[in-house]
Amino acid sequence: MPPPMVLPTRRVFVDALRALPLERVSGTCPICQEPFSGADVPVRLPGCGHIYCRSCISEWFHSGRPNSNTCPLDRTTLFKLPLHVLAPSGSGSGSGSGPGRARRNAHHVTLVQGGSIIAVNGMPTREGYRSIVVDLWFFTSYLFRQAENDDLDGLSVPDALLRRPIDDAIPRGMEIPRAMIEILVAVARQMMVLHSENWPRVHVLRPEDADRFTDLLERLAVGLDGIEGSLY
Ligand SMILES: [Zn+2]
Ligand SMILES: [Zn+2]
Numbered sequence: 001m002p003p004p005m006v007l008p009t010r011r012v013f014v015d016a017l018r019a020l021p022l023e024r025v026s027g028t029c030p031i032c033q034e035p036f037s038g039a040d041v042p043v044r045l046p047g048c049g050h051i052y053c054r055s056c057i058s059e060w061f062h063s064g065r066p067n068s069n070t071c072p073l074d075r076t077t078l079f080k081l082p083l084h085v086l087a088p089s090g091s092g093s094g095s096g097s098g099p100g101r102a103r104r105n106a107h108h109v110t111l112v113q114g115g116s117i118i119a120v121n122g123m124p125t126r127e128g129y130r131s132i133v134v135d136l137w138f139f140t141s142y143l144f145r146q147a148e149n150d151d152l153d154g155l156s157v158p159d160a161l162l163r164r165p166i167d168d169a170i171p172r173g174m175e176i177p178r179a180m181i182e183i184l185v186a187v188a189r190q191m192m193v194l195h196s197e198n199w200p201r202v203h204v205l206r207p208e209d210a211d212r213f214t215d216l217l218e219r220l221a222v223g224l225d226g227i228e229g230s231l232y
Protein backbone atom coordinates (compact mmCIF):
# COMPACT_ATOMS: atom_id res chain seq x y z
CA MET A 1 0.00 0.00 0.00
CA PRO A 2 1.51 3.36 -0.98
CA PRO A 3 1.99 5.88 1.82
CA PRO A 4 -0.76 8.48 2.10
CA MET A 5 -0.05 11.88 0.56
CA VAL A 6 0.02 13.61 3.91
CA LEU A 7 1.41 12.04 7.04
CA PRO A 8 0.61 12.90 10.64
CA THR A 9 3.26 13.70 13.20
CA ARG A 10 4.50 10.91 15.45
CA ARG A 11 2.55 12.28 18.39
CA VAL A 12 -0.71 12.28 16.44
CA PHE A 13 -0.05 8.82 15.06
CA VAL A 14 0.86 7.25 18.41
CA ASP A 15 -2.08 8.94 20.18
CA ALA A 16 -4.44 7.47 17.59
CA LEU A 17 -3.28 3.86 18.09
CA ARG A 18 -6.10 1.95 19.75
CA ALA A 19 -5.64 -1.16 21.84
CA LEU A 20 -7.02 -4.37 20.33
CA PRO A 21 -9.11 -6.69 22.52
CA LEU A 22 -6.96 -9.71 23.36
CA GLU A 23 -9.61 -12.16 22.15
CA ARG A 24 -9.25 -10.76 18.64
CA VAL A 25 -5.49 -11.27 18.53
CA SER A 26 -3.51 -14.45 18.19
CA GLY A 27 0.14 -15.24 17.60
CA THR A 28 3.18 -13.39 18.77
CA CYS A 29 4.57 -9.87 18.60
CA PRO A 30 7.04 -9.67 15.70
CA ILE A 31 9.42 -7.60 17.84
CA CYS A 32 9.63 -9.41 21.19
CA GLN A 33 8.39 -12.78 19.85
CA GLU A 34 6.19 -13.18 22.93
CA PRO A 35 2.54 -14.25 22.67
CA PHE A 36 0.22 -11.28 23.11
CA SER A 37 -1.02 -11.03 26.67
CA GLY A 38 -2.84 -8.70 28.97
CA ALA A 39 0.48 -7.48 30.32
CA ASP A 40 1.03 -5.30 27.27
CA VAL A 41 -1.86 -4.34 25.02
CA PRO A 42 -1.54 -5.16 21.33
CA VAL A 43 -2.09 -2.39 18.78
CA ARG A 44 -2.73 -2.64 15.04
CA LEU A 45 -0.98 -0.19 12.73
CA PRO A 46 -3.39 1.57 10.39
CA GLY A 47 -2.40 1.12 6.76
CA CYS A 48 -0.53 -2.19 6.82
CA GLY A 49 -2.49 -3.78 9.68
CA HIS A 50 0.48 -5.37 11.44
CA ILE A 51 0.02 -5.97 15.16
CA TYR A 52 2.63 -5.33 17.87
CA CYS A 53 2.76 -4.88 21.64
CA ARG A 54 2.21 -1.20 22.29
CA SER A 55 5.45 -0.91 24.28
CA CYS A 56 7.50 -2.71 21.61
CA ILE A 57 6.30 -0.61 18.69
CA SER A 58 6.43 2.54 20.77
CA GLU A 59 10.08 1.87 21.60
CA TRP A 60 10.80 1.45 17.87
CA PHE A 61 8.99 4.67 16.96
CA HIS A 62 11.06 6.55 19.54
CA SER A 63 14.36 4.86 18.69
CA GLY A 64 15.63 7.78 16.64
CA ARG A 65 16.56 5.47 13.76
CA PRO A 66 16.23 7.02 10.29
CA ASN A 67 13.42 4.57 9.37
CA SER A 68 11.75 4.58 12.79
CA ASN A 69 8.65 6.12 11.19
CA THR A 70 7.94 2.90 9.28
CA CYS A 71 6.43 -0.49 10.07
CA PRO A 72 9.34 -2.79 10.99
CA LEU A 73 7.88 -5.64 8.91
CA ASP A 74 6.97 -4.03 5.60
CA ARG A 75 8.43 -0.48 5.84
CA THR A 76 5.10 1.24 5.29
CA THR A 77 5.72 4.90 6.11
CA LEU A 78 3.41 5.79 8.98
CA PHE A 79 4.19 9.33 10.11
CA LYS A 80 6.57 12.20 9.62
CA LEU A 81 9.94 11.87 11.28
CA PRO A 82 10.19 14.11 14.33
CA LEU A 83 11.69 17.56 14.13
CA HIS A 84 15.38 18.11 14.27
CA VAL A 85 16.90 21.38 15.30
CA LEU A 86 19.90 22.04 13.09
CA ALA A 87 21.36 25.13 14.67
CA PRO A 88 20.79 25.73 18.35
CA SER A 89 20.14 29.24 19.60
CA GLY A 90 22.98 31.56 18.69
CA SER A 91 24.41 34.42 20.64
CA GLY A 92 22.08 36.86 18.98
CA SER A 93 24.90 39.00 17.72
CA GLY A 94 25.73 39.60 14.10
CA SER A 95 23.23 39.92 11.29
CA GLY A 96 20.05 41.83 11.66
CA SER A 97 19.06 44.94 13.44
CA GLY A 98 15.88 46.70 14.39
CA PRO A 99 13.28 45.75 16.90
CA GLY A 100 11.92 42.82 14.90
CA ARG A 101 15.33 41.28 14.40
CA ALA A 102 16.38 41.64 18.00
CA ARG A 103 13.39 39.64 19.13
CA ARG A 104 13.92 36.92 16.58
CA ASN A 105 17.54 36.42 17.51
CA ALA A 106 16.36 34.66 20.60
CA HIS A 107 15.32 31.78 18.39
CA HIS A 108 18.13 31.26 15.92
CA VAL A 109 17.08 27.81 14.93
CA THR A 110 16.58 25.90 11.73
CA LEU A 111 13.96 23.20 12.03
CA VAL A 112 14.05 20.12 9.85
CA GLN A 113 11.24 17.63 9.54
CA GLY A 114 11.37 14.55 7.34
CA GLY A 115 14.25 16.00 5.32
CA SER A 116 12.56 19.35 4.68
CA ILE A 117 13.57 22.63 6.27
CA ILE A 118 10.40 23.95 7.88
CA ALA A 119 11.78 27.02 9.61
CA VAL A 120 14.84 29.22 9.27
CA ASN A 121 15.65 31.48 12.20
CA GLY A 122 12.34 30.40 13.65
CA MET A 123 10.42 31.74 10.63
CA PRO A 124 8.36 29.14 8.76
CA THR A 125 9.29 28.19 5.19
CA ARG A 126 6.61 27.10 2.73
CA GLU A 127 7.18 23.53 3.94
CA GLY A 128 6.72 24.84 7.46
CA TYR A 129 3.33 26.32 6.63
CA ARG A 130 2.44 23.07 4.93
CA SER A 131 3.41 21.15 8.05
CA ILE A 132 1.20 23.40 10.20
CA VAL A 133 -1.70 22.90 7.76
CA VAL A 134 -1.36 19.11 7.78
CA ASP A 135 -1.10 18.88 11.56
CA LEU A 136 -3.95 21.33 12.03
CA TRP A 137 -6.06 19.06 9.84
CA PHE A 138 -5.44 16.10 12.14
CA PHE A 139 -5.90 18.07 15.34
CA THR A 140 -9.13 19.71 14.12
CA SER A 141 -10.47 16.31 13.08
CA TYR A 142 -9.98 15.14 16.68
CA LEU A 143 -11.68 18.27 17.95
CA PHE A 144 -14.58 17.72 15.56
CA ARG A 145 -14.96 14.09 16.59
CA GLN A 146 -14.84 15.06 20.24
CA ALA A 147 -17.49 17.74 19.70
CA GLU A 148 -19.76 15.25 17.93
CA ASN A 149 -19.28 12.70 20.71
CA ASP A 150 -20.12 15.37 23.28
CA ASP A 151 -23.24 16.28 21.30
CA LEU A 152 -21.91 19.72 20.46
CA ASP A 153 -22.13 21.39 17.10
CA GLY A 154 -18.65 21.07 15.64
CA LEU A 155 -19.34 24.03 13.38
CA SER A 156 -20.03 26.46 16.18
CA VAL A 157 -17.20 25.75 18.58
CA PRO A 158 -15.86 28.99 20.05
CA ASP A 159 -12.57 30.45 18.84
CA ALA A 160 -11.05 29.64 22.21
CA LEU A 161 -11.53 25.92 21.55
CA LEU A 162 -9.95 26.22 18.12
CA ARG A 163 -6.83 27.69 19.68
CA ARG A 164 -5.89 24.33 21.17
CA PRO A 165 -5.40 22.48 17.85
CA ILE A 166 -3.60 25.55 16.54
CA ASP A 167 -1.21 25.54 19.49
CA ASP A 168 -0.62 21.84 18.93
CA ALA A 169 0.05 22.30 15.21
CA ILE A 170 2.76 24.95 15.61
CA PRO A 171 6.09 23.23 16.24
CA ARG A 172 8.16 24.44 19.15
CA GLY A 173 10.88 26.76 17.97
CA MET A 174 8.74 28.20 15.19
CA GLU A 175 7.74 31.83 15.47
CA ILE A 176 4.31 32.85 14.29
CA PRO A 177 3.25 36.51 14.13
CA ARG A 178 0.29 37.11 16.41
CA ALA A 179 -1.84 38.31 13.49
CA MET A 180 -1.29 34.93 11.86
CA ILE A 181 -3.17 33.25 14.70
CA GLU A 182 -6.42 34.89 13.61
CA ILE A 183 -5.84 33.57 10.11
CA LEU A 184 -5.18 30.10 11.51
CA VAL A 185 -8.46 30.30 13.43
CA ALA A 186 -10.21 31.00 10.12
CA VAL A 187 -8.37 28.08 8.47
CA ALA A 188 -9.25 25.79 11.38
CA ARG A 189 -12.89 26.78 11.01
CA GLN A 190 -12.83 25.95 7.28
CA MET A 191 -11.33 22.59 8.19
CA MET A 192 -14.17 21.99 10.67
CA VAL A 193 -16.61 22.54 7.79
CA LEU A 194 -14.74 19.96 5.70
CA HIS A 195 -14.80 17.53 8.62
CA SER A 196 -18.56 18.00 8.98
CA GLU A 197 -19.06 17.31 5.27
CA ASN A 198 -17.06 14.09 5.60
CA TRP A 199 -18.52 13.01 8.92
CA PRO A 200 -18.65 10.26 10.09
CA ARG A 201 -15.95 9.22 7.67
CA VAL A 202 -12.53 10.56 8.48
CA HIS A 203 -10.82 11.95 5.45
CA VAL A 204 -7.18 12.50 4.76
CA LEU A 205 -6.45 16.05 3.75
CA ARG A 206 -6.72 16.26 -0.01
CA PRO A 207 -3.50 17.57 -1.60
CA GLU A 208 -5.40 20.40 -3.32
CA ASP A 209 -6.80 21.53 0.04
CA ALA A 210 -3.34 21.30 1.61
CA ASP A 211 -2.00 23.49 -1.20
CA ARG A 212 -4.85 25.97 -0.91
CA PHE A 213 -4.38 26.47 2.84
CA THR A 214 -0.59 26.58 2.51
CA ASP A 215 -0.83 29.20 -0.24
CA LEU A 216 -3.13 31.27 1.95
CA LEU A 217 -0.80 31.23 4.95
CA GLU A 218 2.29 31.88 2.88
CA ARG A 219 0.70 34.78 1.03
CA LEU A 220 -0.58 36.37 4.21
CA ALA A 221 2.77 35.86 5.94
CA VAL A 222 4.40 38.04 3.30
CA GLY A 223 1.87 40.75 4.07
CA LEU A 224 2.43 40.38 7.79
CA ASP A 225 6.20 40.60 7.54
CA GLY A 226 7.36 43.85 9.00
CA ILE A 227 4.22 44.37 11.03
CA GLU A 228 5.29 45.29 14.51
CA GLY A 229 3.08 42.92 16.37
CA SER A 230 4.25 40.74 19.16
CA LEU A 231 5.18 37.25 18.17
CA TYR A 232 2.98 34.48 19.24
ZN1 LIG B 1 6.25 -7.19 21.75
ZN1 LIG C 1 3.33 -3.46 8.59
